[in-house]
Amino acid sequence: MEQIGGTVAPNVVSWSAVIGGFASSGDTDRALELFRRMQQQWLSPNVVTMATVLSACADLLALRLGRELHGHAMKAELERHSLVENGLINMYAKCGKVSGARKVFDGMKTRDLISWNSMLAGYGMHGLCDEALALFTDMAGATVEPDGVTFVAVLSACGHAGRVTEGRRLFDRMVRAHKITPSMEHYTCMVYLLGRAGLLRDASELVETMPVRPDLCVWGALLNSCRIHGDAAMAEATIANVLQSEDQSTGNHMLITNLYAMCGMWDESKKVRVMTKEAGLRKNPGQSWIEVDNKVVAFAAGSAPPNLTGAEDVFGMLDDLYAEMEDEQR
Structure with missing residues (x-):
């Protein structure tokens, strides 16, 4: 600069x-x-x-x-x-x-692999499974060889739509036909797909048989599925695995804290928060952006512009609501 x-x-x-x-x-x-x-x-x-x-x-x-x-x-x-x-x-x-x-x-006029992947990713992130699968078929017809990014996109689309059969078929095709070694992103997509469909045992078995150590995204997909389907036993077992892993990151601790809070287990949530603090781990505040008058403005979670009237009252009200939610869950 x-x-x-x-x-x-x-x-x-x-x-x-x-x-x-x-x-x-x-x-x-x-x-x-x-x-x-x-x-x-x-x-x-x-x-x-x-x-x-x-x-x-x-x-x-x-x-x-x-x-x-x-x-x-x-x-x-x-x-x-x-x-x-x-x-x-x-x-x-x-x-x-x-x-x-x-x-x-x-x-x-001319589409390269990035063009196909970008369009597939767009369908995938918005859960447009039929469109993604149709485009994937068109891609094969155009004799464009897919790569790992391609399969992340179509597997993501299958996951959002709950299309287990198609997702499993594509994962198998990726490995067998295209000789692509599954990455962490592929495993995350599959765990999300299986877990969302309620196939928690299948999702757990996939995690256990992974040739690489599961990362935060994989654990998060499994934990979120446990929360959605109310499988407390598997959630506890997964949490134990996360806490025993070498990846004692702030993200892992926050994942567990939020899971407990979502289940109304406020005491357990506080215990993990204390563990996080004692371990010296800190979470960087989340940041978001909004476009106002053709200008992008960034702001962090829990922050407010210095000239915002009534900011203290707003945050005070949020604290009161949070405390009331805790009381109702007890």
Whole structure:
């Protein structure tokens, strides 16, 4: 950033490099801020800039800005570049406009693996299983070889729709026909699929037979299924496994704490919170974004703008409600 400020006449390449650096490091709101500054310098973004900022819009769910970029890409005749087209599919899908993503996808002259995966992921994240499976069939007809990302998308779609038979068939096809070694994401999808359908024993057996140590996402999928279907015994056994694992992360502890709270087991929830504190583990506050007047504003959980009138009263009311919920569960 200092180099940009010290450059006599920064061009689109230098701006794109800095914007891309912030975006790749996860600082997407800063990347968008720099893009706005770049526009104020009357510099037109190139293909790389456009793809980078579209990715940031997707992460922040900044649909209005994403649409603005789409229009700019059309005017600058950048819309037909595969990087921009794939970025548009990803942005529209993550922002919930799956039809917009499909319109871009259908209008592409040439589709690469990223194009297919982006569209499949859009269907998967929104639980559109029939559409995902149909597109997967079209992908095979186009002789495009799927990869691990492809199967994460279709398995996710099956999980949201509760399509156990199709999910199992796809998982087996991935391993046997395509020789793809299942990743943690694939196992998480399968545990979620089986657990959501009430097949908790099958889900537990899959976790036990995994060739790698289950991570937080896998345990979370199993624990959440136990909560949904009221299997307290399996939940306790799973919690014991999590606490005995080497992955004593804040995320694991928070997962267990929230599970106890959801079940109304407030004493157990507090015990785990104490364990977390004694272990010196801290949870970074969650952060969210909202788009207001075409500007993305970030805020952390439990925070409020300093000029917000009545903020103390709001948080005080939340504390009272939380205490009342605890009393009702006792």
